[in-house]
Amino acid sequence: MKHLLILVLIVSLSACCTKNNKVTGPYLGQELPGDSAxxxxxxxxxxxxxxxDITFTPDGKEIYFGKNIGNxxxxxxxxxxxxxxxxxxxxxxxxxxNAEYxxxxxxxxxxxxxLFFVSNMGNEITDANRFVTDIWTADRENDGWGTPYKLDTTINSKYPEFYPSVAENGNLYFTREINQQNFIYKSEYRNGKYEKPVLLPKEVNCGxxxxxTTIAKDESFMIIPCIGMPDSYGGTDYYISFFDKEKGWSEAQNMGDQINTPTTHQYSAGFSPDGKFLFFMSSGTNLNGIKSLTYENLQLLHNSPENGNSNIYWIKADxxxxxxxxxxxxxKDTK
Structure with a gap:
């Protein structure tokens, strides 16, 4: 029952700001961003x-995003x-x-x-292995989604798999955690099936x-959240690697202070359906004019964005x- 009440809280708080106040227009009626996030x-x-985590249907008329409480x-x-x-x-x-998962x-x-997603459904859930997750998917059925199913053992292993990102040709990119270390893999999609995943090179598995990782639809580049690079801003930063058919993947390049800050909450990026806008997760604080921390103001900050929890920002992708x-x-070594 406690878990159910927490999940209800997530839904009710998310809906309260829009109830009886319908918004219209693309992107929830928001003014389009420019060169600053x-x-x-x-x-x-x-x-x-x-x-x-944010993703869109190709027509932009459905937006899916994640909420979490308690880390x-x-x-x-x-x-x-x-x-x-x-x-x-x-x-x-x-x-x-189901709040158990x-x-x-x-x-x-x-x-x-x-619709791909990650879940620990079907696994034995304990405090020690709550985050042993697999990649799942649901197929489009009319204006909704069918019953989800877990990808087979070609993709899902005894290790945790997470963060699926799919190119136009169906190729799947994801992360696998082995002995508390994360590695990025690619699985080619051929004849309706995923092939054995391949560990991507050091240019991608950097830091x-x-x-x-978020793959571009045409696989021309990927965005890589990374820790431990020499030019880091101090936390997890977004890096980018470009692909050339002859040269392979370029060295991971810090994407700069337009999106990177010292925060550790920078590990989820995505694009608008047309690729014109980059969406990314980050965290920050904004007192919104509050100068005294009364109990009422603490409640206000708790229920406001930019209170230190992660948020989703967007910026032109130019x-x-x-x-x-x-x-x-x-x-490349040609010897």
């Missing part, structure tokens, strides 16, 4: 609860849908309502036919720890082209 949909997507101990996936009467209030996806990291395939011009490719 902006908080995305405050009061709707970002509401004070830790928020991460992800209670996690679920919510969505908003654009209708003739405006955007719906946030609500939990039907298959992600965690549901995180939604990713909709570029063709819109599959002291790396995880949660600067990625500038980063591409700076890409450095390691010479």
């Amino acid at each position: 902006q908080l995305f949909a405050p009061g709707i997507i970002n509401d004070g609860i830790a928020t991460r 992800s101990s209670f996690s679920t996936i919510l969505f908003c849908k654009q209708t003739e009467n405006g955007w719906t209030d946030p609500e939990v996806v039907s298959f992600a309502q 965690i549901f995180i990291e939604p990713f909709i395939s570029p063709d819109g036919t599959k 002291r720890a790396r995880f949660n 600067f990625i082209e500038d980063l591409k011009k700076q890409a450095i490719f390691t010479e």
